[in-house]
Amino acid sequence: MELRFSDAERAFRQEVRDFLAAELPAATREHMLRGKGPTKEMVVEWQRKLNAKGWATPEWPVEWGGPGWTPAQKYIFREELQMWPAPQPLAFNVNMCGPVVIEFGTEAQKKRFLPRMANLDDWWCQGFSEPGAGSDLAGLKTRAVRDGDHYVINGQKTWTTLAQHADWIFVLARTNPEAKKQEGISFFLVDMKTPGITVRPIVTIEGGHEVNEVFFDDVRVPAENLVGEENKGWDCAKFLLGNERFGQARVGASRERIRRLKTIARETYDNGRPLIEDPEFRRQMTEMEVELKALEMTVMRVIANETKRAGTGKPDPATSVLKIKGTEIQQGVSELLMKAAGPYAWVDGDPDAEGVNEWEVAPDWAFGLAGIYFNWRKQSIYGGSNEIQRNIMAKAFLGL
Amino acid sequence: MDFDLNESQSLLKDSLTKLLSARYGFEDRKRYMASAEGWSREVWAQYAELGLLGLPFSEDDGGFGGGAEETLLVAEQMGRHITLEPWFSTVVLGGGFLRHGAEASLRQELVPAVAGGEALISFAFQERQSRYDLHDVAATARRQGGGWVIEGRKGMVLHGDTADWHVVTARVAGSQRDRAGVGVFLVPAKAQGVNARGFRQVDGTRAAEVEFAGAAAHSCLAEDGMDLVDRVVDEAIAALAGEAVGAMDVVHTMTLDYMKTRTQFGKPIGTFQALQHRAADMLIQVEQARSMSYFAAMASQNADRLERRRDMHAVKVQLGRAARFVGQQSIQLHGGIAMTMEYAAGHYFKRLTVNEAAFGDTDHHLRALADAGGLVQAA
Ligand SMILES: Cc1cc2nc3c(=O)[nH]c(=O)nc-3n(C[C@H](O)[C@H](O)[C@H](O)COP(=O)(O)OP(=O)(O)OC[C@H]3O[C@@H](n4cnc5c(N)ncnc54)[C@H](O)[C@@H]3O)c2cc1C
Numbered sequence: 158m159e160l161r162f163s164d165a166e167r168a169f170r171q172e173v174r175d176f177l178a179a180e181l182p183a184a185t186r187e188h189m190l191r192g193k194g195p196t197k198e199m200v201v202e203w204q205r206k207l208n209a210k211g212w213a214t215p216e217w218p219v220e221w222g223g224p225g226w227t228p229a230q231k232y233i234f235r236e237e238l239q240m241w242p243a244p245q246p247l248a249f250n251v252n253m254c255g256p257v258v259i260e261f262g263t264e265a266q267k268k269r270f271l272p273r274m275a276n277l278d279d280w281w282c283q284g285f286s287e288p289g290a291g292s293d294l295a296g297l298k299t300r301a302v303r304d305g306d307h308y309v310i311n312g313q314k315t316w317t318t319l320a321q322h323a324d325w326i327f328v329l330a331r332t333n334p335e336a337k338k339q340e341g342i343s344f345f346l347v348d349m350k351t352p353g354i355t356v357r358p359i360v361t362i363e364g365g366h367e368v369n370e371v372f373f374d375d376v377r378v379p380a381e382n383l384v385g386e387e388n389k390g391w392d393c394a395k396f397l398l399g400n401e402r403f404g405q406a407r408v409g410a411s412r413e414r415i416r417r418l419k420t421i422a423r424e425t426y427d428n429g430r431p432l433i434e435d436p437e438f439r440r441q442m443t444e445m446e447v448e449l450k451a452l453e454m455t456v457m458r459v460i461a462n463e464t465k466r467a468g469t470g471k472p473d474p475a476t477s478v479l480k481i482k483g484t485e486i487q488q489g490v491s492e493l494l495m496k497a498a499g500p501y502a503w504v505d506g507d508p509d510a511e512g513v514n515e516w517e518v519a520p521d522w523a524f525g526l527a528g529i530y531f532n533w534r535k536q537s538i539y540g541g542s543n544e545i546q547r548n549i550m551a552k553a554f555l556g557l
Numbered sequence: 558m559d560f561d562l563n564e565s566q567s568l569l570k571d572s573l574t575k576l577l578s579a580r581y582g583f584e585d586r587k588r589y590m591a592s593a594e595g596w597s598r599e600v601w602a603q604y605a606e607l608g609l610l611g612l613p614f615s616e617d618d619g620g621f622g623g624g625a626e627e628t629l630l631v632a633e634q635m636g637r638h639i640t641l642e643p644w645f646s647t648v649v650l651g652g653g654f655l656r657h658g659a660e661a662s663l664r665q666e667l668v669p670a671v672a673g674g675e676a677l678i679s680f681a682f683q684e685r686q687s688r689y690d691l692h693d694v695a696a697t698a699r700r701q702g703g704g705w706v707i708e709g710r711k712g713m714v715l716h717g718d719t720a721d722w723h724v725v726t727a728r729v730a731g732s733q734r735d736r737a738g739v740g741v742f743l744v745p746a747k748a749q750g751v752n753a754r755g756f757r758q759v760d761g762t763r764a765a766e767v768e769f770a771g772a773a774a775h776s777c778l779a780e781d782g783m784d785l786v787d788r789v790v791d792e793a794i795a796a797l798a799g800e801a802v803g804a805m806d807v808v809h810t811m812t813l814d815y816m817k818t819r820t821q822f823g824k825p826i827g828t829f830q831a832l833q834h835r836a837a838d839m840l841i842q843v844e845q846a847r848s849m850s851y852f853a854a855m856a857s858q859n860a861d862r863l864e865r866r867r868d869m870h871a872v873k874v875q876l877g878r879a880a881r882f883v884g885q886q887s888i889q890l891h892g893g894i895a896m897t898m899e900y901a902a903g904h905y906f907k908r909l910t911v912n913e914a915a916f917g918d919t920d921h922h923l924r925a926l927a928d929a930g931g932l933v934q935a936a
Contacts, residue, residue: 292821296823362895362897362898368896427921432688505756519713520685527911535893538889538892542889
């Protein structure tokens, strides 16, 4: 056991920081410091810079352009980006679809798709959930029927994050309706420009547009875009969902938000004193910091374990712990941020929209904090809801 | 003690329920929210017709002599439909200042207009630094001629953009955080030097930043007015409790209905015990909150200020916790559907979130109650 970061790892951390300082546009950082998600342009510009540096795909094998980092380096990199804050490499490309193609795809698919994913030449989105298939993902109804050298897809996906930006979508569709429900599903790569695909926006409770419905009406997909074997798509899905849970810990992101919280709590007053001096507020904030430290160490343990598990093809069941605690902490911190702003968190709208805050109806930093709190309720719902994670734990860990 | 409604209360409840069911569906509400003023003048006129707007005023002043029980009843219905009209700001807050702070002549001038729906009132108290301390007032009032001139800026003024009158706190004497020397003034929204910039709040209601640049007050309700402010705010807290109970009850029921119809894994999600327990915990919160709202209506009428304040702190703590839990869990138990603007649950959650912190969040009131020695006297 050696629990401290080595000199080399500390040097690596510094290297990441230097790169962020030199290369990330100040406007992107400023935008994200307010807690807002980066725009498409911000994400694309940044990922291309990372890719040029060889850093866009930390999890990929060297053969496919990965940097060959140790688990600790991957962790440090992710954390530094989140803390700066800077956009992460697009998860749909780099953490979801890419690894599936690497693990299950053909050589031709790897050559065709991976380099463009890494450079964000194509923006990918995740077509899993359906109106009737949320937690029970295997209950999905979207159909794919073989027709010569094509599959014809019909059905509806929903909650598709950022489909409005997407060039490609990875889709789970049923190829064998007769089989047991997990055994009749296949994993497809679909060009969003294919005739028959319609994207309709869903507005979320804080007023943002980040999710969509995606309709498939006789969409013809070349058979070469099937990943893995027909009817074996559930293996791809399980593999992908395990990786997704891992990404939900977001330790660096919570640390950045707590840092922000401290700045705000110094600038805002309660009981005639800076809020940061209020014992109750400090206690709640500090509790978050303690929880976060424990989570950080759990993440490290899972990472260390990853090396041992490599090749088993199965995600660590402990990733459910990361998902539950990671989202609870993020939600807790978003609530404290809203609380810190007090009534001024309630102004609706975007301060950057023309004319919205020219009268300074609220301090600029307070804008949108309630909206983020509302929006972040999604975290305990998606990526396998926190109830479903507990079910997984009961089964996989507890033998119940 | 009697928890049942008497005949006139039942009548009031029935007619209001009827009106709101007919005029305040989810789609109607969306339409009102999207309109220029952000609420419905038409519905407002119907409140007036029903007698809601004159309800708490004495008959001598042109009202109907309703009490805290009637206000609670109305508030709950408003909460059930998460209405957008300025009932709370005009009748509960504005009306409270008229009832407890205005001379007979002023009451006779204004109450009939309020009751008729022609006069809208807002309460302008929030300042950048004041957070939940209403005595923390930097705005000033100085004498000029026989009257008063107000200088200062107030934020998050509920319905401050459509109000005809602003009740404003402004310092007459002392320093910024002194309890003594906070005056309460009535200022016409049209007075020179009054500027309001309206915006929408996250719960759909309208508010404004209001600037008073040497604005002449119509009248002074109190030169040393914090007792008056407390009195009115304590009644407002009771009304907020009623609103929260109404909103919680509806969103809880909505969640239960969804749990019975949404199927995953081949059965209604309401059959999963983890969710059943959560829904039961929500019911505990709703019931405890409802009990506390009755206590609030009663306690808000206590003339003993310190005793009353303690009770109202307790009300805010209990209601705040309930609103948070019920709001959050109603989203969680629905899953993704409740994260959308097109589904009603999210709107209830947002209203409950604002309600929780209106006139002080849970932390604020818990600290204040603890500092005041709690509710149970030491032996
Ligand atoms: C903002 C947002 C973005 C999303 N982005 C994407 C995306 O890009 N791509 C994609 O494919 N999907 C996406 N999703 C979908 C997400 O994965 C689903 O919302 C999630 O799987 C839950 O499904 P559901 O919303 O249908 O809720 P349901 O599955 O209907 O669940 C409702 C409630 O029941 C509970 N529940 C269900 N089953 C059980 C059980 N067996 N035991 C106990 N409790 C249970 C759930 O925990 C929840 O509380 C997104 C969702 C949101 C909200």
